[in-house]
Amino acid sequence: MSTIVLLLITGLGLGALYFLVASGLSLIYGLMGVLNFAHGSFLTIGAFIGWEVALRLSDGSWWALAAAMLTGAVVGALVAAATEFFLIRRLYNRHIEQVLVTVGLALASVALFEGIWGTDPTYVTSPSWLGQTTEILGARIPNNRFMLIVVAVLVLVSIVLFLKFTRYGLIIRAGVENRLMVTALGIDVRRAFTLVFAIGGAAAGLGGVLASIYYGYVSAHIGGSLLIFAFIVTVIGGLGSLAGAAIASVLVAVLQQFANFYLGGTGDLAVVLALAAVLLLRPRGLLGAKA
Amino acid sequence: MSPRQINQAIWARPVTKIAASAALVLLMLLLPLLNISIPGVFPGPTYTPGTLQLLAYAMLIGALALSYHLLFGLAGMLSFGHALFFAAGAYGLGIVLRNFSPSWLPTGATFVVAVLITVLIGFVLAALVGSVSLRVTGISFAMVTLAFAQAGSVVVRRNPGGQTGGEEGLTLDVSHVPDALVGVLNTRNLYWLSLAVLVTVYLVVLWVEKSRAGHVVAATRENELRVRVIGIRPYFVRLLIFSIAGALAALAGAAFLLLQSGVSPRVATPDFTLTLLVIVVLGGVGLRWGAVLGAIVYTLLDQRLTALAGSEFIAGLPDPLRIPLSQPLFILGTLFILVVLFLPGGLAGLTKRSGRPHRPSSRTRERMLEVEEL
Numbered sequence: 202m203s204t205i206v207l208l209l210i211t212g213l214g215l216g217a218l219y220f221l222v223a224s225g226l227s228l229i230y231g232l233m234g235v236l237n238f239a240h241g242s243f244l245t246i247g248a249f250i251g252w253e254v255a256l257r258l259s260d261g262s263w264w265a266l267a268a269a270m271l272t273g274a275v276v277g278a279l280v281a282a283a284t285e286f287f288l289i290r291r292l293y294n295r296h297i298e299q300v301l302v303t304v305g306l307a308l309a310s311v312a313l314f315e316g317i318w319g320t321d322p323t324y325v326t327s328p329s330w331l332g333q334t335t336e337i338l339g340a341r342i343p344n345n346r347f348m349l350i351v352v353a354v355l356v357l358v359s360i361v362l363f364l365k366f367t368r369y370g371l372i373i374r375a376g377v378e379n380r381l382m383v384t385a386l387g388i389d390v391r392r393a394f395t396l397v398f399a400i401g402g403a404a405a406g407l408g409g410v411l412a413s414i415y416y417g418y419v420s421a422h423i424g425g426s427l428l429i430f431a432f433i434v435t436v437i438g439g440l441g442s443l444a445g446a447a448i449a450s451v452l453v454a455v456l457q458q459f460a461n462f463y464l465g466g467t468g469d470l471a472v473v474l475a476l477a478a479v480l481l482l483r484p485r486g487l488l489g490a491k492a
Numbered sequence: 493m494s495p496r497q498i499n500q501a502i503w504a505r506p507v508t509k510i511a512a513s514a515a516l517v518l519l520m521l522l523l524p525l526l527n528i529s530i531p532g533v534f535p536g537p538t539y540t541p542g543t544l545q546l547l548a549y550a551m552l553i554g555a556l557a558l559s560y561h562l563l564f565g566l567a568g569m570l571s572f573g574h575a576l577f578f579a580a581g582a583y584g585l586g587i588v589l590r591n592f593s594p595s596w597l598p599t600g601a602t603f604v605v606a607v608l609i610t611v612l613i614g615f616v617l618a619a620l621v622g623s624v625s626l627r628v629t630g631i632s633f634a635m636v637t638l639a640f641a642q643a644g645s646v647v648v649r650r651n652p653g654g655q656t657g658g659e660e661g662l663t664l665d666v667s668h669v670p671d672a673l674v675g676v677l678n679t680r681n682l683y684w685l686s687l688a689v690l691v692t693v694y695l696v697v698l699w700v701e702k703s704r705a706g707h708v709v710a711a712t713r714e715n716e717l718r719v720r721v722i723g724i725r726p727y728f729v730r731l732l733i734f735s736i737a738g739a740l741a742a743l744a745g746a747a748f749l750l751l752q753s754g755v756s757p758r759v760a761t762p763d764f765t766l767t768l769l770v771i772v773v774l775g776g777v778g779l780r781w782g783a784v785l786g787a788i789v790y791t792l793l794d795q796r797l798t799a800l801a802g803s804e805f806i807a808g809l810p811d812p813l814r815i816p817l818s819q820p821l822f823i824l825g826t827l828f829i830l831v832v833l834f835l836p837g838g839l840a841g842l843t844k845r846s847g848r849p850h851r852p853s854s855r856t857r858e859r860m861l862e863v864e865e866l
Binding site: 230234236238288291292296297298300301302304305306307308309310311312313315316317425429432433435436440466469470472473476477480481484 | 570624625627628630631632634635636638639640642643646647650762763766767769770773815816818819820821822823824825826828829832833836
């Protein structure tokens with residue numbers, strides 16, 4: 202019983218990380234049809250700069266952590282908005298070229314991060330409470346899992362509120378439904394593009410700081426490894442669906458944890474098999490709008 | 493020009509093309525016997541093992557890029573999992589050579605059978621992966637192939653049954669390999685083998701492109717709906733092309749194992765496929781020799797930039813210049829972005845701009861796409 206609780210909550214924590222990456226990917230794809238390979242780099246740079254700030258302030262306090270998270274989100278948002286403005290916008294409606302540009306950006310940025318911060322992982326110090334465990338139903342659960350879950354839920358709720366109750370949210374939702382119609386009504390959708398990139402980048406940058414707490418270190422490849430699972434999550438959840446991404450994040454991460462524990466460390470393979478099964482039974486994903 | 497002259501011009505082109513290709517292949521064949529030094533491009537004169545090794549490596553990457561061209565250039569399928577089949581070829585041949593030694597076959601025949609088995613493995617694996625991932629198209633297809641490649645990479649690193657060697661990689665077991673293909677002294681033979689692989693792959697790709705299946709996938713790339721309306725189901729033709737590309741990649745992988753006398757898990761990573769994509773786009777999408785050119789330029793650049801990164805000159809520069817310049821991938825990635833933004837035809841497009849078939853300008857295309865979305 203205690204093992205199952207532990208695996209479930211750890212899975213939820215990992216799912217929270219996946220969601221922070223996948224939410225941006227899914228929104229960007231839904232509105233603009235861009236598959237963003239550079240999303241992992243937004244996460245990595247958010248994590249690195251976030252921790253640089255935390256180190257400068259005072260290592261290991263809650264204030265430093267909050268500053269790191271805020272910085273990570275802001276840096277992620279700025280880098281993402283700049284990417285959209287300088288690279289993606291020039292290739293409007295040429296989806297393959299847009300993917301290629303983000304691929305190039307991902308390759309170049311990872312190399313640059315390796316040049317600046319080295320190839321070895323940088324270990325981070327977080328508040329001591331996060332390193333301790335709490336006992337629930339006999340399971341000793343690392344406290345950082347709770348923080349991951351809380352932050353991801355907050356991000357989900359705020360994105361949903363933003364989409365439902367603000368004017369820009371309305372434009373984004375309408376743009377996902379029918380971009381041409383929104384343009385025809387005299388609304389500049391391109392501003393919404395930059396905004397969506399910034400939101401996705403902020404979630405990814407925040408996710409970067411949290412991922413470094415989860416793993417205990419930052420490295421230039423932290424974003425790339427999470428990105429692949431985020432891709433799987435977005436396909437299983439249905440491209441462009443935020444709710445689908447949330448559900449699929451949890452399902453994928455929990456499945457991964459259970460397969461790792463009970464089936465001899467085959468979590469990654471189980472996830473790919475799940476992806477294959479979903480595609481065979483329901484090619485558009487769990488909550489995808491169209492094939 | 494009179495109609496007769498035009499007619500002649502049309503017929504003259506393929507012959508000159510064939511003659512030029514033959515001359516190029518002949519030059520490549522003779523290269524190990526010549527003493528040509530191009531400082532800054534090759535590490536030494538062309539007959540030295542170091543240069544031959546580099547050129548052979550570039551040609552195998554060229555063969556791999558050609559097989560990727562079948563997917564991306566011809567069929568328009570953006571796959572992020574092609575490295576899987578290359579790795580299947582390299583690891584497959586290594587594992588088959590270690591475990592397959594029937595006493596009734598002479599060594600040479602065992603080797604040939606092992607290579608054939610490896611290519612078959614590539615074909616079957618591609619057929620399996622393709623049968624699932626081709627159920628979706630476009631961006632979803634890209635992500636699904638990426639997931640399969642990731643799974644392959646995980647399997648290789650896990651070292652199942654002690655077969656793949658995990659992080660250290662696999663070393664070639666030479667007991668069944670012909671002596672002429674083993675050792676630094678025989679780099680020449682490996683070079684010729686790589687050239688043979690490249691030419692074979694080129695001819696197969698050419699044959700596939702001119703075949704009925706090639707025409708159908710090219711039509712599907714341009715407009716899938718119209719192909720469906722005619723009554724053709726694109727799924728099986730796409731699957732066939734995907735499997736052939738997998739088999740060709742496995743062949744290149746098998747030669748890669750022989751050339752490097754081993755293989756590391758790096759070739760199974762999704763990053764390796766991304767490199768391949770960079771090569772094909774750099775050379776020019778949709779052109780066979782563009783893929784080969786891209787591979788050779790990329791490999792030589794990568795090698796030279798790595799040498800440059802370790803040089804005294806770079807080490808003496810201030811940080812903001814030193815850090816980017818000491819990362820070859822940073823320079824190559826930036827170059828790639830610039831090519832995508834400003835040179836849509838790639839390197840081949842530079843020379844072929846006038847000879848290419850007419851394509852609508854980007855603005856017209858944009859408008860057409862907008863209309864299609866309606």
